[in-house]
Amino acid sequence: MLSIKNLHAKIEDNQILNGLNLEVKPGEVHAIMGPNGSGKSTLASVLAGREEFEVTDGTVEYLGKDLLELAPEERAREGVFLAFQYPVEIPGVSTINFMKTAVNQVREARGQQPLDAVSFLGLMKEKMKLVEIDQSLLNRSLNEGFSGGEKKRNEIFQMAMLEPKLAILDETDSGLDIDALRIVANGVNKLRDKNKAIIVVTHYQRLLEYIVPDFVHVLYKGKIVKSGTKELALELEAKGYDWIKDEVAVV
Amino acid sequence: MSAVLETTPLLSDILASVKPEAGLKADALSVLEQLGLPGNKSEEYKFTPITRSLEKNFNFATKNSASELKSIESFAIPGVDAHTLVFVNGGFVEELSRYNQTDLKITPTSGTENGFGTLADFKSDALVAWNTAAWTSGISIEVKANTTVSKPVVLHYIHDTSKGEVKSFTRNIIRLGKSSSLTVIEKQDTIGDQAGFSNIITEGFVEENAALNIFSLQADKGKRFHFGQTSIWQARDSRMNSFTLTLDGKLIRNNLQLILDGEGIESHMDGLYILQGDTLADNHTVVDHRKPNANSNELYKGVIDDNAKGVFNGKIYVRPDAQKTNAFQSNRNILISDKATVNTKPQLEIWADDVKCSHGCTTGQLDEEAMFYLQARGIDKVTARAMMLYAFAGEVLDKINSGPLKNYFDSLISERLHKNF
Numbered sequence: 001m002l003s004i005k006n007l008h009a010k011i012e013d014n015q016i017l018n019g020l021n022l023e024v025k026p027g028e029v030h031a032i033m034g035p036n037g038s039g040k041s042t043l044a045s046v047l048a049g050r051e052e053f054e055v056t057d058g059t060v061e062y063l064g065k066d067l068l069e070l071a072p073e074e075r076a077r078e079g080v081f082l083a084f085q086y087p088v089e090i091p092g093v094s095t096i097n098f099m100k101t102a103v104n105q106v107r108e109a110r111g112q113q114p115l116d117a118v119s120f121l122g123l124m125k126e127k128m129k130l131v132e133i134d135q136s137l138l139n140r141s142l143n144e145g146f147s148g149g150e151k152k153r154n155e156i157f158q159m160a161m162l163e164p165k166l167a168i169l170d171e172t173d174s175g176l177d178i179d180a181l182r183i184v185a186n187g188v189n190k191l192r193d194k195n196k197a198i199i200v201v202t203h204y205q206r207l208l209e210y211i212v213p214d215f216v217h218v219l220y221k222g223k224i225v226k227s228g229t230k231e232l233a234l235e236l237e238a239k240g241y242d243w244i245k246d247e248v249a250v251v
Numbered sequence: 252m253s254a255v256l257e258t259t260p261l262l263s264d265i266l267a268s269v270k271p272e273a274g275l276k277a278d279a280l281s282v283l284e285q286l287g288l289p290g291n292k293s294e295e296y297k298f299t300p301i302t303r304s305l306e307k308n309f310n311f312a313t314k315n316s317a318s319e320l321k322s323i324e325s326f327a328i329p330g331v332d333a334h335t336l337v338f339v340n341g342g343f344v345e346e347l348s349r350y351n352q353t354d355l356k357i358t359p360t361s362g363t364e365n366g367f368g369t370l371a372d373f374k375s376d377a378l379v380a381w382n383t384a385a386w387t388s389g390i391s392i393e394v395k396a397n398t399t400v401s402k403p404v405v406l407h408y409i410h411d412t413s414k415g416e417v418k419s420f421t422r423n424i425i426r427l428g429k430s431s432s433l434t435v436i437e438k439q440d441t442i443g444d445q446a447g448f449s450n451i452i453t454e455g456f457v458e459e460n461a462a463l464n465i466f467s468l469q470a471d472k473g474k475r476f477h478f479g480q481t482s483i484w485q486a487r488d489s490r491m492n493s494f495t496l497t498l499d500g501k502l503i504r505n506n507l508q509l510i511l512d513g514e515g516i517e518s519h520m521d522g523l524y525i526l527q528g529d530t531l532a533d534n535h536t537v538v539d540h541r542k543p544n545a546n547s548n549e550l551y552k553g554v555i556d557d558n559a560k561g562v563f564n565g566k567i568y569v570r571p572d573a574q575k576t577n578a579f580q581s582n583r584n585i586l587i588s589d590k591a592t593v594n595t596k597p598q599l600e601i602w603a604d605d606v607k608c609s610h611g612c613t614t615g616q617l618d619e620e621a622m623f624y625l626q627a628r629g630i631d632k633v634t635a636r637a638m639m640l641y642a643f644a645g646e647v648l649d650k651i652n653s654g655p656l657k658n659y660f661d662s663l664i665s666e667r668l669h670k671n672f
Contacts, residue, residue, distance in 0.1 A: 048627050051619075076629035088624040092642025101638070101672040102628040109629070141642075158628060 079165030149180035185210030279383035330655030341419025360389035396428035410447030441473020487513025526559035
């Protein structure tokens with residue numbers, strides 16, 4: 001589904017990704033862990049098409065297409081979804097209006113009829129339950145004045161609405177208390193199926209107790225330096241990242 | 252203070268075009284002669300080269316040609332049932348106007364109305380002096396005490412330039428009796444592709460507990476050069492709402508001046524300018540708090556594209572007597588193109604010590620992070636931009652109560668911003 005080869009990326013003059021390789025197949029959940037500054041969020045941003053990052057080398061193939069050639073909105077329409085680490089507050093843009101526009105533009109690109117107001121509201125009600133998000137929140141301006149937990153739930157709600165094939169969760173767990181974390185993770189788990197893949201970028205092992213990954217990768221200095229299964233996450237939690245750094249230094 | 256005065260060919264033409272008369276007109280003419288038109292060093296017209304524009308585009312030695320306009324249907328505001336008063340090339344056209352006098356009195360301005368010329372100070376501004384000397388027609392509106400005028404009054408300022416350039420000088424006066432209310436809507440339009448200059452002054456007296464709403468729509472696609480001054484005096488417990496929407500025109504200068512001369516007054520001044528091409532829109536506002544316990548609230552927002560220019564100057568005076576004043580002002584701008592500019596300047600002069608006043612101005616570009624967020628959800632760039640700008644403009648639009656006028660403004664704004672969601 002997603003094949004990243006030798007990916008190099010920089011922002012301004014800072015080289016952040018230094019030859020990253022990753023293969024993701026449908027149905028898989030991959031966790032990307034690593035110390036601060038290792039390039040986790042850069043990877044998420046590059047995959048979603050954030051313009052500030054410049055890809056200097058390497059390829060990203062997604063469902064047979066060159067992902068890097070696509071504009072951010074084209075990626076979204078092809079089924080790539082980024083749950084933002086810091087969802088943006090946009091005063092004056094109602095969440096419902098925004099979601100309806102997004103859903104219908106995505107549907108149009110997929111050759112589907114736009115949803116009318118009634119079917120849209122029906123779909124919305126169904127997905128709201130999934131992440132236990134309240135209608136009153138969605139009547140407000142997009143993320144404006146939302147708590148950290150509400151913002152993250154809104155991200156997962158949007159993900160449910162847009163039905164992506166590849167979801168990238170960028171530190172969706174950071175700053176959440178355990179109840180909010182459970183709700184967010186439940187929402188994600190309900191969206192898991194054999195045709196969809198999820199990349200979970202996280203700093204903490206805690207999330208992975210709720211969203212159990214098939215693979216865990218350690219990102220360090222812009223490269224994946226170690227891959228394993230969920231046990232690797234537990235090991236990282238127990239021992240920290242220093243032993244990884246030492247291992248890399250030895251190599 | 253004395254200054255060496257130079258009479259430019261433009262000023263000579265202007266002075267010659269105005270027939271000398273006695274009284275206020277003659278006084279104003281001599282003031283105009285003394286002041287001359289504002290040059291590029293004039294503080295009040297620093298960013299708005301009105302004199303140069305007039306020099307370049309008009310010949311004041313010529314008279315307006317006649318218009319054969321038969322209908323104003325294409326200029327009507329959809330769904331708004333109103334008293335419609337039509338000016339064409341500066342003259343009031345009775346045949347095109349539709350109004351009745353059931354709950355208000357509409358007469359041609361005579362210049363002898365009580366208070367005429369006392370609010371718009373012709374001694375300090377040459378453009379005001381010019382109008383005071385040269386006005387040819389206008390409307391006087393009077394509303395009796397305790398009368399709520401059920402229909403708004405729409406003033407159409409039409410330039411028919413199909414046979415040549417147009418210069419128009421209009422002078423209105425509005426008097427609202429105690430506890431009365433009135434809504435006035437002004438609209439500019441041009442026929443033909445030659446230049447037109449309008450100089451329109453409206454003075455308003457809002458007595459105790461009365462309410463005046465003035466909406467000004469400046470969406471003239473023709474070559475409109477405009478100077479306007481609206482000066483409103485408010486007595487205690489009165490309300491005043493002003494809303495100015497500027498979308499088009501070559502050069503638009505709006506002076507808006509509110510005098511809050513009583514307690515318990517509430518005044519709102521809102522403005523939205525969404526400019527493109529080479530339009531210049533300049534809003535100069537003055538709020539003068541003279542008595543205690545009054546509130547004023549001002550919000551002007553601008554979206555400026557292409558080579559367009561925005562100018563905002565907001566003065567707030569709080570006089571020594573005006574304790575417990577609340578005066579808020581905000582001017583926010585988004586520049587879309589590299590060549591778009593805005594000059595914004597708040598000026599607060601506060602002599603009272605127990606007041607709440609704030610002002611703020613910002614100028615920036617579209618928030619790129621927000622744009623990316625919308626695009627990352629599958630929304631194309633054009634729509635994302637329109638969503639952001641519409642949201643930005645919406646804060647001002649929402650100041651208008653819902654109804655056909657708001658719908659009309661909304662449709663014009665949506666069209667300008669390419670809103671398709």
